[in-house]
Every structure is written in C-alpha cells, then in structure tokens.
Amino acid sequence: MEECKLLVIWHSRTGGSRALAEAAAGSAAGARLVAADDVTPELLQAAGGYLFVAPENLAALSGAMKEMFDRCYYPCLGKLEGRPYATIICAGSDGENAQRQLDRIATGWRLKRVADPVIVNTSAQTPEAILAPKAIPADRLTEARDLGTALAEGLAAGIF
Template identity: 70%
Template sequence: MSDTPHLLVAWHSRTGAARALAQAASDGAGDGARLLSADTVEPGDLLDAGGYLFVCPENLATMSGLMKEMFDRCYYPVLGRIEGRAYATIIAAGSDGAGAQAQIDRIARGWRLRRVAEPVIVNFAAQTPEEILAAKTVPETALAQARDLGEALAEGLAMGAF
C-alpha cells in the first residue's frame, strides 16, 4: 500500500447484504481500501486508516452486535487519536435503518470523526421472520452506489480533501 492514507471498510453481515455492499465499496476504492470484518478490526487498524466506511445490518432497530463489539473493543484505545478523520456508513435495513445509523453517528461524534457522505441505507423491507433470516440479494443499483461511495472516499483521501 502507498503512503496515501487508506480507507478502512469495516463490516459485519448476517444475511450477506452488508458483506456484498462492503465488498462493492472496497472494489470501488481499489488499492485505496482495506476490507476487514468487524470481528477482526483492532485499534491499530483504525489508527492506520485515513478514513472509515462502516457497513452493517440493522438488527432489532440497532446496529448488529458484532459491529457494536468492534466499537466497544476499539473505542477507548483510539479516543483522541483519530479526531477529524472522514467517515461514512452503509446500513442494510429491514425497515428504516435509522436506529443503526443513529448509533454509529453517536459513536463517530464521540471520536470527533467527520461525516463526508450522506448515509446510505439499503432497505430490504424484510418484515417476517423468514424474510429477515433469508440470504439477501443486493440490487445492482445499491451495489453501484456502494462502489461509487468507496471510490469517492478513497479518491478524497488520496487528494487530501479529507
């Protein structure tokens, strides 16, 4: 990897949707990204990155537990050390995604991160237990949006725009 600050794409997925969206964003960013599942992210990964894309499902109106565990594990070790860095989010939602989005934004405010793109919420309208638990197929339009976001974030980091 070059000396250009890279984008950390941290993700968790239960049904495949958030994983596909994270992969698409990483593909869009190319060599400017590092894709890590939330359960493997360590404080050093956050310190090494120039910006962040957090991708997860909404579960029971909140971010997924493994994504929350990543924040719990890494919050204090990087507090005061990543202020001002860029971040963005993609939420794979069964309803509106607002709860998961609000939780991540609150953590980002505590870290003093700077949101540089509007939240992306991909709503699968899964409301029955069968729909909620089923593997998801992400529409190509949402994958393209994720690729574009990854590309824009990596380019912004490379240009020093954020």
C-alpha cells in the first residue's frame, strides 16, 4: 500500500463535513481524502497522521464514522502509537459529545492530538434545517484549509 502523509477521513450526510474535509485536504500536500466507509486498517497504518472530519448526530459521533472506528480499531491497535491527529466536528448546536467520543477512541490508539479541536456550529435546529444541505461559511472553510495545511507541513517537516 502506498504511504500517504496525511489521511483525511470524513463522513457527511448533508455536505457540511464533506466541504470541511475537502477544504482541509485540498491545500495539504501529500494528503489523501477518504470517506469513512472506504477506510481500511491498511490505509490507517500507511498514513503518517490523521484528520477526522465528522458530523455530530443525536449528540454523538455519526454512525458511519463510528463504524469506521469499530471496523478498524482492533486491527490497528498497537500499530499507530504516537501518530498525530486533529479533528473537525460539524454540529447543529454543540458538537462537544462527538468530540469527546472521538478523542476517547484516539486515546485508545495512543494517537497524539496536535491541534485544538474545531467544532463548526451550523445552528440547524429544526428537522428541515437539520436535513437540509449545509453551506459552510467561507471563514470556517479557510480554518479547515489552514488546519489541513498545518498538519501536512508538520508531517513533512518531521515536527509530528
């Protein structure tokens, strides 16, 4: 399997997390953008670091992102220690619980957080707004792009 520096793993139902992941990977040299459904233990093991981008659904990490961790957790246990990671959570109001859940999984793998968590609040509170396609503000896309660039540069320079 070809090694990549930064693996950007995403899941999205309404486009918000996907837009953030694409922004992060688009400017990050050596980044590989992969949907959570397509991630394998081999992809995780071939990467130098990770950016996990997911929505919060019903106060938890999205099911598809959780399924990726469930599927890959034990095959990767003991093989990823010390690798850097960062996160972007796209939420309707809070995002903290999904963030905590993801951090607990990363702690089990002994990953090292190298950037503050990013939570993008879309303020979607009605069923119609929650299910509607999301438009992420330009400043938040720039924040995602900057995070992806910083992770990729840190990996390339051997900082992480």
